């Protein structure tokens with residue numbers, strides 16, 4: 001087995017002393033315990049690093065950068081508590097926020113060991129958003145073993161023994177680790193390190209269980225529908241991997257229908273092709289129920305399509321389809337071959353409109369039996385096309401396409417007109433998640449799940465200000481651009497929701513949100529995207 005890497009972070013240092021009680025200084029005690037722990041771990045064959053080996057000041061950012069450079073298997077930050085009030089002595093362990101994963105498991109184990117060795121009660125391990133814990137190490141905890149008020153000279157030694165025993169025990173467990181993933185046909189395939197057991201593991205899409213298969217230690221998760229996929233792999237002892245989450249968009253994204261030769265009163269070959277979100281053929285054996293002018297057919301997909309022959313004395317084929325619980329309807333006129341088609345470049349979804357009749361665009365293809373259509377597609381300027389003349393059309397992208405497929409999350413509390421921003425961004429081609437702020441954790445979870453590139457939290461306040469988190473350089477940029485557009489001062493904030501999610505994130509504290517401001521906010525986001533390409 002490879003040596004496990006442990007990174008010990010003695011809290012504080014230099015001018016930053018941490019807690020002080022009588023002649024006890026927290027920064028020194030943290031370092032003392034760290035060194036003792038390092039010795040024990042090294043003797044036991046761990047590879048050990050400290051964030052600081054002497055009494056010097058380190059910023060939280062430096063600690064995170066160092067951690068991400070070393071990439072330890074476990075990160076432990078050592079602190080000691082103090083309090084003016086006396087509410088007794090107790091063990092406190094904090095872990096990087098997660099619902100069920102190795103940081104929590106380790107925090108639990110650590111709490112038990114400290115309780116046992118220090119012979120004092122403990123508080124339940126607490127999920128924390130502390131900056132220092134937000135590193136890339138798979139296990140990240142912060143410990144406050146006891147209150148300085150209860151210090152005696154034996155405690156540093158006892159503390160390090162407890163920490164050592166917990167770490168030693170923890171690595172006997174061997175958690176399965178999800179290293180990588182790929183998507184193929186209708187499977188999400190996880191590359192797993194360590195032993196795991198398919199029966200003990202769970203995969204769900206929107207809380208509905210889906211099948212996990214084990215092939216060559218890889219986990220094959222069968223995707224049956226769109227929604228939020230959550231996977232926890234467990235070994236035979238039940239110890240879990242970190243949660244793997246991803247959003248599955250419509251697995252069946254689009255379809256095309258060919259009717260050949262599209263002439264009435266003779267046999268026509270109908271071919272319907274189904275595509276997934278990645279524009280690949282959907283996999284075999286999807287059941288498709290078809291109804292053409294009242295006559296039922298049943299088929300299973302092969303190479304992403306179904307084909308069948310229809311002969312009817314009719315001018316129009318009314319085709320109804322049911323596949324994967326989705327229903328579609330298309331009315332296809334048989335005009336002795338006079339069906340027009342054109343390709344709208346860059347557009348996958350959209351509509352052509354002629355006298356209130358709507359023709360859909362599938363994967364860029366547009367079929368109609370009228371030559372002139374007004375084409376409306378999300379993210380593009382409206383254009384008029386003449387299908388009897390040209391075959392390929394290239395509409396202009398709105399805002400030069402800066403919003404195309406960008407992932408933007410909007411959270412609001414009382415400013416309902418936030419919906420205006422979201423619907424416009426959506427029309428300009430962005431993927432938008434919008435919801436009303438309810439509680440911090442669920443908001444953070446939603447945003448992480450959505451994986452936004454830009455997060456804007458619109459909050460009502462009498463004092464107007466734009467805030468970003470100090471270590472988010474993209475957020476800072478976005479805040480500057482919005483501040484220029486809206487002429488509102490920008491500032492730092494450690495508001496939790498700004499810390500946790502990825503991408504640029506800002507908090508807009510506003511008195512009201514009128515038409516002009518909506519416009520400026522959209523332009524500010526546009527400035528931002530243009531500045532980061």
Ligand SMILES: [Zn+2]
Pocket residue numbers: 011012018019026079080
């Ligand atoms: Zn401290």
